[in-house]
Amino acid sequence: MRRWPWAAAVTILAVGVAQLRTKRPLPYAGKPCTASGCRPSFLIIGIGKCGTSSLYYYLAAHPSVIQARRKQIQFFDHAYDASRMERSYLSQFPASLKEGEVTGEASPGYAQYSQVPGRVARHLHGVRILVIARDPAERAHSSYHYNYVGSARVPLPFEMLVGAEIQFLEAFFRDGTSRKCGDKVCRDLSNDCYGAKSAESQAGAVARRYAGEQARKRFKGEAADTAAKAARRTAVAMSLPRLNAHLWRQLVGRGLYISNLDWWYAALPEEDMLLVCSEDLNDLQKAASEMGRVASFIGLSQFDFGAAVARGKYNAGAQHRGYGAVTSWTDAASLAEKRPAISTEARQHIDNFTAPFNERLFSRAGHRCRWGRDRV
Numbered sequence: 001m002r003r004w005p006w007a008a009a010v011t012i013l014a015v016g017v018a019q020l021r022t023k024r025p026l027p028y029a030g031k032p033c034t035a036s037g038c039r040p041s042f043l044i045i046g047i048g049k050c051g052t053s054s055l056y057y058y059l060a061a062h063p064s065v066i067q068a069r070r071k072q073i074q075f076f077d078h079a080y081d082a083s084r085m086e087r088s089y090l091s092q093f094p095a096s097l098k099e100g101e102v103t104g105e106a107s108p109g110y111a112q113y114s115q116v117p118g119r120v121a122r123h124l125h126g127v128r129i130l131v132i133a134r135d136p137a138e139r140a141h142s143s144y145h146y147n148y149v150g151s152a153r154v155p156l157p158f159e160m161l162v163g164a165e166i167q168f169l170e171a172f173f174r175d176g177t178s179r180k181c182g183d184k185v186c187r188d189l190s191n192d193c194y195g196a197k198s199a200e201s202q203a204g205a206v207a208r209r210y211a212g213e214q215a216r217k218r219f220k221g222e223a224a225d226t227a228a229k230a231a232r233r234t235a236v237a238m239s240l241p242r243l244n245a246h247l248w249r250q251l252v253g254r255g256l257y258i259s260n261l262d263w264w265y266a267a268l269p270e271e272d273m274l275l276v277c278s279e280d281l282n283d284l285q286k287a288a289s290e291m292g293r294v295a296s297f298i299g300l301s302q303f304d305f306g307a308a309v310a311r312g313k314y315n316a317g318a319q320h321r322g323y324g325a326v327t328s329w330t331d332a333a334s335l336a337e338k339r340p341a342i343s344t345e346a347r348q349h350i351d352n353f354t355a356p357f358n359e360r361l362f363s364r365a366g367h368r369c370r371w372g373r374d375r376v
């Protein structure tokens with residue numbers, strides 16, 4: 001019995017060495033193209049505001065990766081139609097590929113919808129799935145600035161939106177079997193739960209209170225009750241913009257990665273799913289070796305991603321200048337410095353709420369990210 005651990009260790013070591021030597025076979029046994037077209041060998045399924053653009057464009061620097069017509073095709077979520085697979089989807093990829101070449105796409109919306117993994121499993125059997133995920137507090141704060149502040153004329157403070165959303169989410173997850181949004185039972189946060197109604201009840205109450213205070217301050221001393229009321233209504237409307245509502249309503253919800261990835265793990269083989277921590281790509285010293293891990297997961301030959309990474313980060317600015325717009329590491333660092341910091345309270349609130357979800361993700365993926373209390 002006492003000798004067993006040694007034997008096991010030797011076996012694990014031998015398997016490890018063998019894995020280092022033998023390259024993982026490419027998806028579709030290295031033949032992604034059929035008479036219908038060339039299928040993607042990798043899909044980056046999310047998560048938005050976590051670095052999908054950098055992951056995609058770094059990967060595209062590999063000589064065997066041939067890009068699709070555009071980075072985000074978003075076919076399997078909203079545009080899905082099985083009969084249009086060839087015409088709408090495969091037509092977006094190169095018409096032919098040389099031996100050993102692969103193509104792929106990055107649609108950050110895929111991860112959130114429970115019907116997507118089944119569709120992917122059906123049409124792209126064996127495709128490798130990449131998920132890049134970021135510290136939930138950082139992601140929420142980034143999404144707040146990128147998707148909300150610009151479009152809300154009277155932006156609610158980050159802490160308020162987060163507080164209201166966590167209250168909503170706590171109620172949602174309280175009873176695991178019959179998750180409810182109002183009267184509706186649902187299982188899918190993105191599909192069912194962040195509809196117009198719940199957004200109104202989630203952020204609406206906060207907006208009314210806050211916008212009301214703002215309006216009262218502005219009309220202080222004025223007896224004109226009607227004017228104050230009208231101002232309040234306007235302030236509420238300007239706090240809850242329709243633009244990107246599905247994104248700013250889910251500042252915290254979109255960071256509960258495992259609650260969506262559960263469906264992916266159920267529909268696809270575990271060995272075809274890879275978790276990348278944003279923080280590892282967001283680090284000039286680590287990014288190239290992390291990209292090496294990504295390349296070997298797909299089955300690509302070894303490649304030095306150093307030069308591709310050194311160019312900078314993609315789609316990193318506060319304004320949307322295109323997914324392929326590159327920002328130098330120095331500029332990205334000074335942009336990050338200029339951004340207002342997250343308050344300790346909001347950060348802790350998000351850390352506390354997301355910690356059990358994070359732990360479940362790490363154990364499912366067999367890979368840890370340094371988030372929350374592990375943040376460095």
Ligand SMILES: *[C@@H]1O[C@H](CO)[C@@H](O)[C@H](O)[C@H]1NC(C)=O
Pocket residue numbers: 345346348349352
């Ligand atoms: C978060 O959890 C810590 C430790 O349990 C606690 O001290 C703190 O008050 C919590 N903070 C918030 C904002 O929930």
